[in-house]
Amino acid sequence: MIKKLSIVLLYFIFSQTLFAQTNNYLRDTFLGNNKLILTFKYNIGNIKTLAIERNGLVKYIYDVKNGVLPKTKTISHYRHKGVKAFRIGQFNKECLRVVIESYSKNKKNYSINGKRLTIYLNASSQVDRNSYSAKKQHNKKNSHLKKKHKINHGxxxxxxxxxxGGRDVGASGKxxxxxxxxxxxxxxxxxxxQNRGYKVFMTRTYDKYLSLKDRTEYxxxxxxxxxxxxxxxxAAKGKPKQKYQGVEVFYLSLKNSDRVRKRRAYYKGKYYYSVAAYKRMTSSWKIAKSRKLARGIRSKILTNVRKRYKLNDKGVKSSDFWVLLGSTMPAVLIETGYLTHNKELINLRSKRYQERFVKGIADGIDAYYQ
Ligand SMILES: [Zn+2]
Structure with missing residues (x-):
């Protein structure tokens, strides 16, 4: 009886240690210049790949043996030229699966360097053309899928x-x-x-204080x-108040910021971000997309509001505001107008003006995705 029990116990301990040793957690994901890099806790062992062609798309599957996906990791929000979708998931207990749906075929798929798996993505002007014709064909052949595509977009x-919010009242006028x-x-x-089919979250829905970090982490x-x-x-104190009016849209730039000092603060100091996270926040992909978004929103606000009101255009600007930097997605900050300008304050508070204004923002967002 004792012998039997000890064998069972031994087996239990053995299997537990084996399991613990082989759990290779995904530590970080990073979308760089035409490549997706996944970093694991331990050296990567076996990888199986598969490519499935369907409806003008190539679905690349990478199965990482013993890969484990922590709950907080995801790549679904990544966007890349020539790629329709990125997905990552726990395929089964012993396997982490990465799926990349591409509009074109890749020559060299991936490489492994110790703990790092690099998956190569295509991004040339040719890919864009391919993706366009592939999409077109895809829609022609499968008109029933058109509807589905629209829902996905929404x-x-x-x-x-x-x-x-809360004790932080911001600027004020009258x-x-x-x-x-x-x-x-x-x-x-x-x-x-929401009326246009987007899923929307707000960092706050009532008068509540939030730190800048709370906002981007949300x-x-x-x-x-x-x-x-x-x-x-x-308008700044002492400046002629009626001289300042108009809208301006900001996106991230680190050009005029004290990069070394800030970077130190971001990943070593009060914000405790890793080097990888900082790279993601400041990636050239994100900055380019943010710029595109800022330009579209500015132009659509002007078109919509100017149909009925006068609106001064202060243009698209760039800055290193924390909310623009700390978010890993394309980000813009809209300065809607001046509370210190008599006429603009009246406009900003009116329902009709606000409606034109938000229609402009929404048109800019639509244009970004078209
Ligand atoms: Zn403000």
Whole structure:
């Protein structure tokens, strides 16, 4: 009896150690220049790959033996030229599966360097043409899939961030706080985007204080595909108030920022971000997409609002505001107007003006995805 029990126990201990040794956790994912890099805890062992061609798409499957996906890791929000979709999942207990649906065939698929798996992606101008014709053919051949495609588009997740809140009132003019106005406009924007089929999250829905880090972490945790921060401006003290008015849209740039000091603060100091996370926040992909989004939103706001109102264009600008940097998705910050300007304050508070304004933002978002 004792002998039997000890064998069972031994088997139990053995299997537990074996299991613990082979759990190769995915530590980090990074979408770089034409490649997707996955970093694991231990050296990568066996990988099986498979390519399936269907409907003008090539589905590449990479099965990483003993790979384990922590709950917080995901790549579904990544976007890349020539790639329709990225997916990552726990295929079964012993296997982590990466799926990349590509519009074109890749020559060299992947390489392994110790703990790092690099998957190569195509991105030439030719890919764009291919992707276009593949899409076109795809839609022609499968008209019933068209509807499905539309629904998928509608499920894009947009994060709206109403600036300030709680004890942080923001700018003010004639007793009106920025925090109140940004929430009002954000709620209107949420309704407009939901009507167009987007999935929308708001960093706050009532008068509540949030740190800047709270806002970007909220967005990152919800896998937002776009981060829209809403603000309002005020003329600086001592400046002629009626001289300052108009809209401006910001996207991330580190050109004029103290990069070394900031970077140190971001991943060693108060923000505790890893080097990899910082790279993701400042990737050239994200900056290019943010710029495109900012330009589209600015132009559509002007077209919509100017149909009925005068609106000064302060243009598209770049800055290293934390909300633009800390989000891993394309991000813009909209300064909707000046609370210190008499006429603009009246406009900003009016329902009709706000409606034109948020329609402009939504048109800009639509244009970005077209
Ligand atoms: Zn503000």
């Amino acid at each position: 499920k894009k997740t947009i994060i709206i961030d109403p600036g300030h 007793g009106i706080y920025e925090k109140t106005l940004t929430l009002e406009i954000s709620k209107r924007l949420r309704r407009e985007l 967005a990152n945790a919800r896998n937002g595909e776009m981060f829209i921060s809403i603000h309002a401006n005020a």
